[in-house]
């Protein structure tokens with residue numbers, strides 16, 4: 001998928017003004033935030049499980065080559081073929097080659113963010129192969145002109161029921177439906193013949209297990225089973241090299257966290273553990289199984305200050321809780337991964353110069369770090385990316401000038417104090433009786449889409465002075 005994060009600010013502005021989107025994004029706090037809060041309460045030792053998961057993920061990442069090697073040996077021993085792709089484009093080429101080798105004309109797909117990195121649907125279509133998305137959310141996006149997902153686990157969180165009903169009526173040429181079960185039934189009716197006629201099933205892989213050469217796939221719809229167990233004679237798994245886990249016990253540990261952090265469920269509706277193609281005398285399963293393991297910038301993070309990012313289990317909790325994502329949605333970020341994790345991953349995978357705004361797309365409130373099941377220090381990583389941008393002279397000239405002015409003032413406490421006192425008074429005057437500012441010269445970003453509260457009460461310096469004084473008197 002082409003990176004568009006250069007225009008982040010412009011897109012974010014449009015999304016903020018989109019009232020329908022603002023309404024739809026409220027689902028994040030009602031559904032996901034409260035779901036996670038009750039989901040983690042069920043675990044008797046949430047913190048202990050988090051620490052165990054971190055240890056297990058890091059054991060894999062710190063010896064990535066060893067565990068990938070073990071995985072390859074075990075998967076091959078069980079009849080699968082393991083292929084490595086250095087870039088997302090290479091990975092697409094490999095999948096197209098596999099499809100051509102087996103004479104595939106139609107491929108069903110279950111949800112895979114790595115396939116979004118690869119722009120796999122475009123590559124398949126260009127080669128004359130019809131991709132059919134079978135995850136309900138991804139299917140909706142595909143029939144809406146191959147729209148990009150806006151969330152890693154809820155790809156259509158930006159849409160409402162009415163919008164989807166109109167889309168179904170238009171594309172399926174059927175009467176307008178009004179309730180969700182009927183819409184789901186209609187999608188199932190449309191997709192069923194596709195499952196039965198596809199020659200290839202493509203899935204992502206939440207994790208790959210080194211000791212057994214298996215892939216673990218987690219869904220709530222069961223479509224991954226339809227993609228891999230119904231007629232398709234070929235199953236292709238596309239996933240990132242960092243998804244390897246040494247053992248099944250490691251999988252059990254991270255699975256205690258993934259659904260709870262994502263949707264609040266104690267376990268997802270379907271957890272498939274698939275190992276090798278169908279054996280002799282077996283009824284179900286593909287005749288051929290391939291793994292396409294994508295690097296796409298991941299190995300470049302191993303051993304660096306950004307290595308922690310590789311232990312991400314793609315639960316989406318960081319974006320669900322992010323005050324920025326909650327207001328602008330996923331499309332503003334301009335590439336596959338939105339929210340705080342995307343603001344670290346996009347510059348890390350695609351080059352910091354290709355994602356200039358993303359490290360700034362955060363208030364650094366720290367909530368993403370608090371909720372991340374594997375405690376990735378996202379605010380620290382964003383800060384490090386900002387430092388790299390600054391040192392690389394990639395920020396606008398005005399920013400360097402502003403910091404220079406601030407540094408000049410900060411070294412002169414009396415001047416700094418005078419300037420802040422004047423600034424606070426001016427802002428109080430601007431706030432007037434309603435105590436809120438509707439427009440700030442040279443800082444429109446604070447007021448363009450909301451009223452900014454005027455300063456009230458004492459300033460930090462006044463409070464600090466008073467409390468120090470009070471303490472001395474005690």
Ligand code: SF4
Nearest residue numbers: 312313315316318372
């Ligand atoms: S960074 Fe953490 S919270 Fe965000 S998707 Fe990854 S594991 Fe989940």
